[in-house]
Amino acid sequence: MTTTTELIDYVYAQPAMLKEIVNNRKELLKSFMDGFLKNNVSRIIFTGSGSSYNAAMSSRHFIEKTLQVEVQVEFAHTFAQYSCVYDKQTLVFALSQSGESTAAVECVQKANELGLFTVAVTSQEGSLITEFAQNQIIVPSGEEKAGATTKGFTATTLTLYLMAIETAYAANKLEESEYNRYIQTLLSIIDNMKNTIAAAEAWYNEHKDELLEAKSYVFSGTGDLYGTAMEAGLKFLETSRIPVSIYEFEEFMHGPYNAIDENSYIFYFADPGQDYERMLTLADYFAKITPHGFVVTKSSDQPRPGSLSPEFINDPDLAPIEYIVPMQVLFFRAAKERGVNMRTPRYVDFHPSMKSKRRLRFL
Structure with missing residues (x-):
């Protein structure tokens, strides 16, 4: 078999x-x-x-x-x-x-x-x-x-x-x-990943009905967690295949915030860095507009309703490598529930047509 x-x-x-x-x-x-x-x-x-x-x-x-x-x-x-x-x-x-x-x-x-x-x-x-x-x-x-x-x-x-x-x-x-x-x-961090994965699985089971109603997602991060937001957003887009917007925390406040409404689904990455309190303030502001705001942060750090809060090690220098793990659980589970075949690209002839991943020599 x-x-x-x-x-x-x-x-x-x-x-x-x-x-x-x-x-x-x-x-x-x-x-x-x-x-x-x-x-x-x-x-x-x-x-x-x-x-x-x-x-x-x-x-x-x-x-x-x-x-x-x-x-x-x-x-x-x-x-x-x-x-x-x-x-x-x-x-x-x-x-x-x-x-x-x-x-x-x-x-x-x-x-x-x-x-x-x-x-x-x-x-x-x-x-x-x-x-x-x-x-x-x-x-x-x-x-x-x-x-x-x-x-x-x-x-x-x-x-x-x-x-x-x-x-x-x-x-x-x-x-x-x-x-x-x-x-x-x-x-x-590595030893703790099994606990992080378990926390993400539990969160998904609690919130999956809400998550699957989303027609699009927004991700925001700051510092090196902006890279984490980019990776999470890319993978939700690749797997669930619905629109995704990704914003650096401060840039979110310079125009993009105007598009937020009651149907917005927003993930905020809030590690213990210098922008931590302001990220929580941003989440609190939009909580008045949309009920679908999810703060990703350590469980003991001022959790908000809907927070995805594993017991992270939470080192401010190394947070990205553990903050991405619960998102990996979520984008897999959500795409599987949506019936997406993640093993097959949506457009199988895309890379051959664009010659973006072929063994070509440039001599």
């Missing part, structure tokens, strides 16, 4: 996979760190599309803080075709889980031509992008055959955290006590 893997199986498999990445981090990152320490890097540009881009956005500020280097995130196509100002001390990361994204390959080629240090971040060793990049980080998340990416996103985000932590420590930019704290916190 053949067992078909579902997306939710990857969600439940994440803790073991992520712990293995932490335990093997030094071997995983050794080649990259040797290259990084030999280059005088003063600026980092992450390029990617979809979940790869969102993983970079979810770790950007932490990497900048830890490595004490300017960090920029660009869409792969934008970097490859339009960006034009660089210096020789720029490090370009090209992120592509499959390693076959044509835009990501073009980023590496362009950076190589400019004489910049290039690193491919992919889960597929021997994929096209690794043939062009000077260095590579292979994220051992494995292939996903159940549709929208889940473990690939968390594994990439975790690997970017570890890249920053290990490199900063090796470059004497991070004290040993802080290094140990970060590693232990990541392990605590």
